[in-house]
Amino acid sequence: MPTLLFPGLHRVLSVEPGANLLEVCEAAHLPIEAACGGFATCNSCRVRVLSGQLGPADEVELPMLDRPDQRLACQVQVWHDAALALDPG
Numbered sequence: 001m002p003t004l005l006f007p008g009l010h011r012v013l014s015v016e017p018g019a020n021l022l023e024v025c026e027a028a029h030l031p032i033e034a035a036c037g038g039f040a041t042c043n044s045c046r047v048r049v050l051s052g053q054l055g056p057a058d059e060v061e062l063p064m065l066d067r068p069d070q071r072l073a074c075q076v077q078v079w080h081d082a083a084l085a086l087d088p089g
């Protein structure tokens with residue numbers, strides 16, 4: 001099972017492979033917003049990848065990102081270990 005580290009929050013989560021990152025964060029009561037409800041239109045769920053791999057962003061997500069280390073949690077499936085910050089940086 002992939003492990004997600006949130007160093008700034010002192011949290012470590014083991015997640016089901018392929019789990020949606022936003023749903024994982026919400027289930028763990030991490031401080032993340034999702035103003036559009038997960039439809040990739042609000043940018044409020046943006047997270048920063050500190051290390052590890054979350055896979056490539058697709059054509060829906062990519063235009064919403066300012067930098068390559070940012071991702072929209074609502075569009076990410078977790079398949080590998082990663083360290084994340086919930087602020088977009």
Ligand code: FES
Nearest residue numbers: 038040043045074
């Ligand atoms: S919840 Fe709005 S972009 Fe992810």
